[in-house]
Amino acid sequence: MASAALISSLLHKLSPESKILSDAESADFQASMKRWSNYNLQVPYAIVQPANENDIVRTVKEAVSAGVPFVPASGGHSPWSSIDQKGVIIDLSRYKGVSVDAPNNVVTVRGGTRMKEFQAALHPHKQFAAVGNGNTVGVIPYYLGDGISAYTPFIGYGSENIVAAKLVNSKGELVVSEQQDSELLWGIRGAGQFLGLVTELAIRTKPYSLLGNEDGQRMCGTYIFPIQSLDPVCAALETIMNSTEHASAGHVMIVQAPPDFKQQALLVAPQAFCSATEAAKLFQPLIDIGPLQQTLAPSTFDKHSDHLDWVCAEGDFKRFTQTGLAGWSTGNFKRLAELHSELVKNCPDAARSGYTVEWHTPCRAKRQLKCSFGNENVEFWLNLLSWYTDAANHEFVDAMDRKAQAAMREGTKEEAFVSYTNTSREDPIEYRYKGTGTVDRLRALKTRVDPAGIFTKQLL
Numbered sequence: 168m169a170s171a172a173l174i175s176s177l178l179h180k181l182s183p184e185s186k187i188l189s190d191a192e193s194a195d196f197q198a199s200m201k202r203w204s205n206y207n208l209q210v211p212y213a214i215v216q217p218a219n220e221n222d223i224v225r226t227v228k229e230a231v232s233a234g235v236p237f238v239p240a241s242g243g244h245s246p247w248s249s250i251d252q253k254g255v256i257i258d259l260s261r262y263k264g265v266s267v268d269a270p271n272n273v274v275t276v277r278g279g280t281r282m283k284e285f286q287a288a289l290h291p292h293k294q295f296a297a298v299g300n301g302n303t304v305g306v307i308p309y310y311l312g313d314g315i316s317a318y319t320p321f322i323g324y325g326s327e328n329i330v331a332a333k334l335v336n337s338k339g340e341l342v343v344s345e346q347q348d349s350e351l352l353w354g355i356r357g358a359g360q361f362l363g364l365v366t367e368l369a370i371r372t373k374p375y376s377l378l379g380n381e382d383g384q385r386m387c388g389t390y391i392f393p394i395q396s397l398d399p400v401c402a403a404l405e406t407i408m409n410s411t412e413h414a415s416a417g418h419v420m421i422v423q424a425p426p427d428f429k430q431q432a433l434l435v436a437p438q439a440f441c442s443a444t445e446a447a448k449l450f451q452p453l454i455d456i457g458p459l460q461q462t463l464a465p466s467t468f469d470k471h472s473d474h475l476d477w478v479c480a481e482g483d484f485k486r487f488t489q490t491g492l493a494g495w496s497t498g499n500f501k502r503l504a505e506l507h508s509e510l511v512k513n514c515p516d517a518a519r520s521g522y523t524v525e526w527h528t529p530c531r532a533k534r535q536l537k538c539s540f541g542n543e544n545v546e547f548w549l550n551l552l553s554w555y556t557d558a559a560n561h562e563f564v565d566a567m568d569r570k571a572q573a574a575m576r577e578g579t580k581e582e583a584f585v586s587y588t589n590t591s592r593e594d595p596i597e598y599r600y601k602g603t604g605t606v607d608r609l610r611a612l613k614t615r616v617d618p619a620g621i622f623t624k625q626l627l
């Protein structure tokens with residue numbers, strides 16, 4: 168069997184620090200398979216944990232020549248980083264690292280580094296970069312598929328800040344993108360997961376001072392309202408979202424209020440890049456409505472997502488999709504609340520699900536690096552987190568996700584539909600990559616660098 172031959176051949180070729188796990192009952196194997204979600208989780212023939220770049224190159228090369236399919240895994244938050252018994256997972260958790268070149272405003276991130284590790288490495292240098300809302304999310308896949316963040320008003324999306332990449336291609340060769348292949352680097356900025364295994368990314372950083380203070384601080388509010396306050400809350404939010412005085416980002420979430428998850432509620436979490444006094448003034452329209460609970464506190468870049476650690480819990484069935492929206496619509500958001508209610512009523516085990524709209528104010532910086540994603544000007548995202556435990560509910564949850572997406576797209580022409588490639592791979596490719604000729608250009612690139620679809624069949 169090809170997989171068995173591959174594994175026995177790799178045993179003698181990888182560094183002693185690497186690991187090859189082929190006993191599905193072993194603690195190491197099971198630890199690697201503990202993922203953010205059990206949805207679509209498949210058990211591979213073996214897991215290879217390379218310890219350095221040579222190990223990765225060797226593993227890819229041998230797997231390609233043996234005809235054994237494989238998938239890379241970094242933070243393990245997507246439904247696409249596991250594979251069935253025919254293949255192997257290249258788990259990058261033993262190969263990590265962040266090097267900060269502060270004078271040149273560049274950070275290099277390697278392998279399976281996660282968000283919190285990335286933030287912790289940048290913090291002493293008082294520099295920031297795009298980061299997602301989850302401490303355990305893998306940095307490289309997040310950047311490859313674009314990278315939506317609260318810092319978009321200052322630096323654009325994550326992909327727009329990739330200055331160089333090292334990638335193992337479908338022949339098992341290590342390519343340094345900016346020197347050898349500028350078209351590949353453009354493709355990596357938005358579609359990198361489909362072009363090779365990226366061992367290293369160099370990312371542009373910015374000084375904390377760009378955020379208006381020396382501590383990398385932003386003000387984070389939390390305001391909880393009964394669902395009956397939806398109309399005034401939406402009106403207040405529009406004032407905050409449209410303020411041109413202060414850059415802001417945030418979430419308005421439709422949830423079942425903890426601790427008993429029985430009543431539907433609105434959890435509004437605006438974030439503003441200004442002083443505490445200015446933030447209190449900016450968020451005053453929300454306070455005037457009379458929230459059930461409220462807090463306003465500073466948070467720094469190194470602690471960016473600490474308050475969201477509960478969302479990073481492993482296990483259960485979870486699905487997360489992000490859908491770009493043309494703008495804010497209170498009417499559509501009302502319909503979203505009804506659909507959330509329908510989900511929870513029919514699937515009580517899905518009570519921890521949240522239907523959310525995320526926003527950021529427009530990017531103030533001049534866009535410099537062109538990326539293949541093409542959605543640079545999207546400022547609103549529908550975030551659907553479906554979190555449930557009963558496998559019998561897969562289809563219903565999926566149908567509700569589709570309905571929620573359709574409701575929030577009401578009034579938008581199909582050619583303007585935006586899906587997020589980091590969280591959706593089934594929607595038409597034209598929803599995921601925008602701009603004249605972008606899809607054709609990406610397809611040509613894919614056909615050149617990975618004609619057999621070693622790194623997914625996407626774009627072929």
Ligand SMILES: Cc1cc2nc3c(=O)[nH]c(=O)nc-3n(C[C@H](O)[C@H](O)[C@H](O)COP(=O)(O)OP(=O)(O)OC[C@H]3O[C@@H](n4cnc5c(N)ncnc54)[C@H](O)[C@@H]3O)c2cc1C
Pocket residue numbers: 203238239240241242243244245246247248259278298299300301303304305306307308309311312313314315316359360361363364365366478479487589590
């Ligand atoms: C709780 C949570 C919060 C999130 N918050 C945000 C957010 O704020 N903004 C945002 O934009 N997105 C967000 N996301 C989406 C996230 O960016 C994507 O799911 C991302 O791809 C996950 O990366 P991962 O390494 O954790 O997942 P993995 O499942 O390990 O990897 C994702 C995909 O990339 C491939 N891959 C892994 N490593 C490599 C590599 N080195 N080279 C090439 N391909 C590779 C995998 O095979 C898989 O197909 C969030 C997701 C979750 C679950």
